[in-house]
Amino acid sequence: MEQLLSLEKLGDRLRKVDMLVVALLKRRMDLALQVGEVKVKNGQKIFRAQTEARRLAQVRAEARKLKLNPHFVESILYSSINESCKQQMIQLQSMSARRHKEQKNEEDLYCLLKKNLLILTKRWSDSYDDHYDKAFFATQAYLKFEEQLLEQEIKRIDNCGLALDLGCATGRLVAKLSPLFKQVVGYDISPHMLMKANAKKRKYPNISFIKADLEKGIPQSDSSVSFVAMNLGTASDVSGICKVIKEVKRVLHPGGRFLFSFYNRDALLYQWDFIPWPVGLAAEININKHCLDVHLGAKVLSVYARPYTTEEVRKLFPPRMRLSKVLTYPTISSILPNDLFEGKPSIQKSMIMIDRQLAKAHDGAYIIAIGQKR
Numbered sequence: 168m169e170q171l172l173s174l175e176k177l178g179d180r181l182r183k184v185d186m187l188v189v190a191l192l193k194r195r196m197d198l199a200l201q202v203g204e205v206k207v208k209n210g211q212k213i214f215r216a217q218t219e220a221r222r223l224a225q226v227r228a229e230a231r232k233l234k235l236n237p238h239f240v241e242s243i244l245y246s247s248i249n250e251s252c253k254q255q256m257i258q259l260q261s262m263s264a265r266r267h268k269e270q271k272n273e274e275d276l277y278c279l280l281k282k283n284l285l286i287l288t289k290r291w292s293d294s295y296d297d298h299y300d301k302a303f304f305a306t307q308a309y310l311k312f313e314e315q316l317l318e319q320e321i322k323r324i325d326n327c328g329l330a331l332d333l334g335c336a337t338g339r340l341v342a343k344l345s346p347l348f349k350q351v352v353g354y355d356i357s358p359h360m361l362m363k364a365n366a367k368k369r370k371y372p373n374i375s376f377i378k379a380d381l382e383k384g385i386p387q388s389d390s391s392v393s394f395v396a397m398n399l400g401t402a403s404d405v406s407g408i409c410k411v412i413k414e415v416k417r418v419l420h421p422g423g424r425f426l427f428s429f430y431n432r433d434a435l436l437y438q439w440d441f442i443p444w445p446v447g448l449a450a451e452i453n454i455n456k457h458c459l460d461v462h463l464g465a466k467v468l469s470v471y472a473r474p475y476t477t478e479e480v481r482k483l484f485p486p487r488m489r490l491s492k493v494l495t496y497p498t499i500s501s502i503l504p505n506d507l508f509e510g511k512p513s514i515q516k517s518m519i520m521i522d523r524q525l526a527k528a529h530d531g532a533y534i535i536a537i538g539q540k541r
Contacts, residue, residue: 183506190445190504192247199251203258213255219248288336288357304508305447305500308519309533312496312526313398313428314343320424320537321347321394330394331418333381333411334401338364338374345371348393354379381414382407390420400450400533403430403472404459409483416488419540425488427536430459432474435530436501447505448532477529480536490538495531497522 206213223241230240317340321327327348332341335353337360344351353376355361364376379386382405395415402408415425430452436442437454450461452474459472475483477493484490500508500518508515525531 183509186506187444187504190506191443194443194445195247196251196254199254200258202251203255206255207259213259214252222248288360303447303449304505304515304518305497305503305532306449308497308500308515308522310399311519312523313426313533313535316492316494316535316537317344317396317398317426320426324393324424325422326393326420328393329387329391331385331387331392331396333385333395333397333415334404335364335376336360338367338376340396340398341374341376342367342371344394344396345374349373350375352377352387354381354385356380381405381411385411385414385418387418389417392418392420393423395419395423395425397425397427400428400430400459400472402427402536403474404470406471406473408473412483412485412488416485416540421540423540425538425540427480429480429534429536430472430474431495431529431532431534432476432479433529434474434495434501434532435498436532437474438530439502442502444504446502447508448501475534477534480534484536484538487541488538489541490536492535492537494526494535494537495529496526496533496535498525498528498531501532 203213205211223244226240226244227237230237321344328350330344330348330351332338332344332351332353335341335355336357338353341351341353341364351371351374353361353364353374355364355376355378358378361376361378368374368376377386395418397411402411405411412427419425431437432452432454434452436446436448437452440454450459452458452472453460453469454474457473458469461468461470477495481490481493497518499521503518508518522531
């Protein structure tokens with residue numbers, strides 16, 4: 168005889184489906200705003216009766232296939248379309264003042280996205296350590312994978328003198344490196360992040376933090392550094408990454424090691440072009456806008472980020488910066504809904520193992536380049 172699930176367990180499953188429905192509606196609203204941008208640019212009407220009628224007819228037909236009440240399904244989509252048009256009207260009002268202005272050139276756009284980064288870091292500085300990766304399983308898994316790679320590389324260093332964290336944010340990595348090096352210095356462009364980072368100096372006396380725009384150079388003397396890290400995709404956040412790599416080559420002493428992390432253009436996540444559900448990453452590359460969409464509660468803020476292929480990453484490093492490993496991670500967990508992993512430690516463990524097996528392929532969300540100065 169078939170054993171029935173308890174009401175509590177069934178209720179929990181219903182809750183997960185409900186939350187996924189809400190997340191999908193949010194995804195639809197985000198898409199509607201993108202549609203609104205195109206309508207404004209092309210001078211098209213916000214409400215297009217024939218287009219919406221076709222869409223409603225399609226969902227009625229699909230509902231009949233699935234043995235659902237077509238009027239019930241139609242009413243849900245109809246409400247969603249109405250809300251989409253409302254949000255597009257609000258969007259139109261805010262865009263009307265600047266609609267006819269000249270399109271920003273690439274330099275202006277980069278400055279705007281860089282300004283967004285400072286806005287983002289100001290909002291995040293107080294909660295970054297506690298909340299950035301907590302709600303996103305794939306980001307948690309990536310940070311653990313990256314941390315293990317860092318530990319392996321540091322064990323290969325003969326002289327653990329000075330380590331640098333480029334783009335250190337609130338200094339989480341700097342604090343972890345502190346027991347392993349005589350001195351650790353973190354650099355960041357955000358004064359708000361550095362304000363939080365400086366509070367860690369009471370606990371770790373051998374660390375320090377410096378406000379710096381890395382594209383203008385690294386204020387360290389030649390051949391003075393044992394290890395350089397640029398983690399969690401930070402290497403993609405810098406437009407002049409070639410200048411930064413050149414500077415890293417200058418400051419590393421012979422035999423010194425480095426780890427750079429980039430966003431992967433060839434990730435499975437982006438090969439699909441569009442995934443309708445929210446995934447398990449705290450930030451995703453927007454392939455169409457060439458930026459990074461960072462989840463800030465219910466809002467998304469875009470900052471500069473350039474995705475690279477693994478081949479492009481290899482070409483960034485000069486011969487004296489010998490690459491020993493180029494890995495990508497995570498692959499599968501980065502494309503699945505985050506809710507699938509909540510409260511499922513055995514599934515989390517299995518997914519981590521699968522993604523580790525795929526790390527030598529080219530489909531993970533991040534590219535990790537590890538090497539040594541000759």
